[in-house]
Amino acid sequence: NKKEGFDSYEQMWALAELLQKKEGDKVARWGMSGQGWDLGQYLTTMRSLGKFFWDGEKQKFNFDSEEAVKAMQLYIETPVKKGIETQLDDHHMNSLFAGKVGVAMGNTALAPEGAKLKLTNGSQMKVESVNRPPAIAGQKPLYVGEGGWGFEVPSRAKNKDIAIEFAKWMATKEGQLFYVPIYGGVVPSTPSVLDDPIYKGDDIVKISRRRAIASLPDTVYYGNDWGLNRTGTNVPFEKCRQGALSAQEACKALQDIMTTNFKQWKDSTKS
Structure with a gap:
């Protein structure tokens, strides 16, 4: 079908x-x-x-x-x-x-x-x-x-600089490729990940991932x-x-x- x-x-x-x-x-x-x-x-x-x-x-x-x-x-x-x-x-x-x-x-x-x-x-x-x-x-x-899951840095964090750098890294392609498999790679936080092999192919998992991603333009945050x-x-x-x-x-x-x-x-x- x-x-x-x-x-x-x-x-x-x-x-x-x-x-x-x-x-x-x-x-x-x-x-x-x-x-x-x-x-x-x-x-x-x-x-x-x-x-x-x-x-x-x-x-x-x-x-x-x-x-x-x-x-x-x-x-x-x-x-x-x-x-x-x-x-x-x-x-x-x-x-x-x-x-x-x-x-x-x-x-x-x-x-x-x-x-x-x-x-x-x-x-x-x-x-x-x-x-x-x-x-x-x-x-x-x-x-x-x-809005999905993500990372927040407390305003009074002891190692705030390190925490901020970690949050920045999580927004990179490398960081997202590490993070998105937690939810099966369904919806990444950055479009730079979308050219990765985890989204390419004709098996039902990859097709399902692409369908979820295709709905993003019709999605608003509450x-x-x-x-x-x-x-x-x-x-x-x-x-x-x-x-x-x-x-x-x-x-x-x-x-x-x-x-x-x-x-x-x-x-x-x-x-």
């Missing part, structure tokens, strides 16, 4: 339904899972529907919008209602690797991390990553990212001015996945949690 991704959520759900497996009355393998790193995935779905989660001018969150509810339906409520997803005891990467789900949605390191594992017959596990489905037909998915306080945000997603909250109720809970977190952060900066 030469396609870079699914044509629609409906197509992805149809594949998940085909891959779901039952043994008697019990589900032995769920069709799909997006569980894990929920907030980032949800913010991406919202943006793909045309609404950024944070209004910097009004200093408020947009989880009380129609787009927010629609995003929660696409991300969690609909696959749960279809019976192809449920709240599991692990995130989607581990669930896929353990054979608990047929389709895992979210983490761009699925392919390279899966390639490190062996199947029960001793052969290498093969996982291919494709692009997310479009939330609006005919439009590209738009992503919201947390910003700092809302305080970065995500405490408790996992709860609405978990309850929606359990069927305990509707999409609308989960969005209201998320709006309340994030608003409270933002107020606490603002209060903490007034000293």
Whole structure:
């Protein structure tokens, strides 16, 4: 299949339904899972529907919008209602690797991390990553990212000069070639690495890496001015996945949690 991704959520759900497996009355393998790193995935779905989660001018969150509810339906409520997803005891990467789900949605390191594992017959596990489905037909998915992992130098570090030189080195091609394999080489911090052999070739890991990198022009950082306080945000997603909250109720809970977190952060900066 030469396609870079699914044509629609409906197509992805149809594949998940085909891959779901039952043994008697019990589900032995769920069709799909997006569980894990929920907030980032949800913010991406919202943006793909045309609404950024944070209004910097009004200093408020947009989880009380129609787009927010629609995003929660696409991300969690609909696959749960279809019976192809449920709240599991692990995130989607581990669930896929353990054979608990047929389709895992979210983490761009699925392919390279899966390639490190062996199947029960001793052969290498093969996982291919494709692009997310479009939330609006005919439009590209738009992503919201947390900016990835990196290095910070404390302002009062004892060996500050050495620490700064290390941080500078990590931004070089040599440093990145040392660092990016930690996450399977999916998204490096500098484009100078992209001509390296780890990104060249036709095996599914390298193809998956290039797909992840190709999404970068459509990705924005989620910003700092809302305080970065995500405490408790996992709860609405978990309850929606359990069927305990509707999409609308989960969005209201998320709006309340994030608003409270933002107020606490603002209060903490007034000293």
